[in-house]
Amino acid sequence: MDRSNTKQQILAAALDLFSTQGYEATALSQIADAVGIRKASLYSHFAGKQEILDCLLEQLRARYDSRSLFTRARWDDPAFAARQADITPDAVVGDILAQIRYILHDPQISKARKMLLIEQFRNERMARLQTEMNYENVLRYFEGLMEFLIRRGSLRIGDPEIMAAQLCLPITVWLGLCDREPDREEEVLALMDRHVRRFFQINGREA
Amino acid sequence: MDRSNTKQQILAAALDLFSTQGYEATALSQIADAVGIRKASLYSHFAGKQEILDCLLEQLRARYDSRSLFTRARWDDPAFAARQADITPDAVVGDILAQIRYILHDPQISKARKMLLIEQFRNERMARLQTEMNYENVLRYFEGLMEFLIRRGSLRIGDPEIMAAQLCLPITVWLGLCDREPDREEEVLALMDRHVRRFFQINGREA
DNA sequence: GTCTATAGACGGATAGAC
DNA sequence: GTCTATCCGTCTATAGAC
Numbered sequence: 001m002d003r004s005n006t007k008q009q010i011l012a013a014a015l016d017l018f019s020t021q022g023y024e025a026t027a028l029s030q031i032a033d034a035v036g037i038r039k040a041s042l043y044s045h046f047a048g049k050q051e052i053l054d055c056l057l058e059q060l061r062a063r064y065d066s067r068s069l070f071t072r073a074r075w076d077d078p079a080f081a082a083r084q085a086d087i088t089p090d091a092v093v094g095d096i097l098a099q100i101r102y103i104l105h106d107p108q109i110s111k112a113r114k115m116l117l118i119e120q121f122r123n124e125r126m127a128r129l130q131t132e133m134n135y136e137n138v139l140r141y142f143e144g145l146m147e148f149l150i151r152r153g154s155l156r157i158g159d160p161e162i163m164a165a166q167l168c169l170p171i172t173v174w175l176g177l178c179d180r181e182p183d184r185e186e187e188v189l190a191l192m193d194r195h196v197r198r199f200f201q202i203n204g205r206e207a
Numbered sequence: 208m209d210r211s212n213t214k215q216q217i218l219a220a221a222l223d224l225f226s227t228q229g230y231e232a233t234a235l236s237q238i239a240d241a242v243g244i245r246k247a248s249l250y251s252h253f254a255g256k257q258e259i260l261d262c263l264l265e266q267l268r269a270r271y272d273s274r275s276l277f278t279r280a281r282w283d284d285p286a287f288a289a290r291q292a293d294i295t296p297d298a299v300v301g302d303i304l305a306q307i308r309y310i311l312h313d314p315q316i317s318k319a320r321k322m323l324l325i326e327q328f329r330n331e332r333m334a335r336l337q338t339e340m341n342y343e344n345v346l347r348y349f350e351g352l353m354e355f356l357i358r359r360g361s362l363r364i365g366d367p368e369i370m371a372a373q374l375c376l377p378i379t380v381w382l383g384l385c386d387r388e389p390d391r392e393e394e395v396l397a398l399m400d401r402h403v404r405r406f407f408q409i410n411g412r413e414a
Numbered sequence: 415g416t417c418t419a420t421a422g423a424c425g426g427a428t429a430g431a432c
Numbered sequence: 433g434t435c436t437a438t439c440c441g442t443c444t445a446t447a448g449a450c
Contacts, residue, residue, distance in 0.1 A: 234425065235426065
C-alpha cells in the first residue's frame with residue numbers, strides 16, 4: 001500500500017535532480033538510487049521518464065493554484081479588498097519581506113523555480129508555467145495592491161502596472177541570484193529590505 | 208587552411224545548440240550536422256566535448272571584456288566622467304532603450320545569455336559569468352551613473368546602489384521574458400519605456 | 415512491487431585510410 | 433582535415449522470476 005508513498009518519493013527525487021541537472025541530463029538510475037530502488041521498478045509507477053515529468057508538472061501546478069497567495073487574491077472582489085482595509089505601507093513592507101523569505105527557502109518552491117528556469121527553452125509547458133508563476137501572477141497581485149493603496153491615499157497617484165513591476169522585478173532577480181549563489185543571501189536580503197523601504201518612501205504621499 | 212574557420216563554425220553551432228538544449232542534452236552529432244561534417248572530424252579541432260565548451264566560454268569572456276559598455280566604463284576616472292558631461296536624463300533614457308534593443312537582438316549576446324541561464328546550476332564557471340555579465344557589471348555601471356547624475360543635480364539625493372537596482376533589474380527580468388516568449392517583445396519594450404521614463408520622473412529633482 | 419537480466423538505441427571517443 | 437568503421441559505456445525500456 002506504499003505505492004503512493006513510493007510514487008511521491010520518486011517525484012520528490014526527480015524534482016531534486018531536475019532542478020539542478022535538468023531533465024535530459026538526469027538518468028532514471030539517479031532517481032532510482034535516490035529513492036533506494038532499482039531503475040526497472042520505476043516502471044511500476046510511471047510509464048516512462050516523460051510521464052514522471054508530466055506528473056511532476058501537474059502536481060506543481062495543482063499545489064500552486066490551490067496555495068499561492070498570488071492566485072487566490074482577488075482585488076476586484078470587494079469582500080477581499082475589504083479584508084485588507086487595515087493594511088498600511090509599513091505592514092506591507094513586513095509582509096513582503098516575510099513572503100520573500102518563505103519562497104526563498106521552501107524546498108518545493110525553490111526547486112520548482114530552478115527547474116522551470118533551466119528547462120524554459122526546451123519545454124513550452126515549463127516556459128508557460130515559469131511566466132505565469134514567477135511573473136504574471138505576481139505582477140497582477142501587486143498591481144491590485146498598488147491600486148488599492150493609491151485609492152486609500154497611501155501612495156501617490158501613478159501607473160499601477162509599472163509601480164508593481166518596479167517593486168517586484170528587482171526582487172525576482174535577487175531571488176535568482178540567491179538560487180545561483182546561496183552564500184550571498186544575507187547581502188541580498190539587506191538589498192531587498194532597502195529596496196522595498198525606498199520604494200514605499202519615494203512613492204509615498206508625503207515624499 | 209580553413210582550420211580556424213571550421214573551428215569558429217563549430218563554436219557557433221555549439222553556442223546555438225547549448226543555448227536552447229543545454230550542454231548535456233546536446234550531442235556531438237548535432238553540432239557536426241549543423242557544421243556539415245562527421246562527428247569524428249570534431250576531434251581534429253577539439254580534444255572533446257568539454258573542450259568545445261571551455262573554448263566557447265573563453266571566447267565569450269574575451270569578447271565581453273573587450274566590447275561591453277559595462278566593463279569599459281570607469282566613473283571613478285575623471286577623464287571618463289568628463290566626457291559624459293553633457294548627459295541629460297532625457298539623453299540617458301534614449302541611450303538605455305537603444306542599448307536594450309541591441310543586447311536583446313544581438314545573436315551572440317542573446318544566445319550567451321540563454322546558455323548561461325540554463326547552465327548556471329550545473330557549472331560554477333557559467334554561474335560566475337552569469338552573475339558578472341548580467342548583474343554585477345551592469346549594476347556597477349548604473350550605480351556610477353546614478354552618482355554622477357546626483358552630483359550634477361539631475362537626480363534627487365538617494366541611495367545610488369538601490370537606485371541602480373530599481374532601474375536595471377526590472378529590465379533584466381523583461382529581457383528574460385523576451386528570450387522565453389519572443390512574441391511579447393513589443394509589449395515588453397513598451398513596458399520598458401514606461402518604466403525608464405517613470406524612474407527618471409520620480410527620481411528627478413523637481414518630482 | 416521489486417528484483418535481475420537484457421534488448422536496442424545512442425552517447426563520446428579512437429584508429430586508420432585517404 | 434575529413435572520412436568510415438568501431439569500441440565501449442550509458443541510456444530508456446521491457447521480460448519474466450519472485
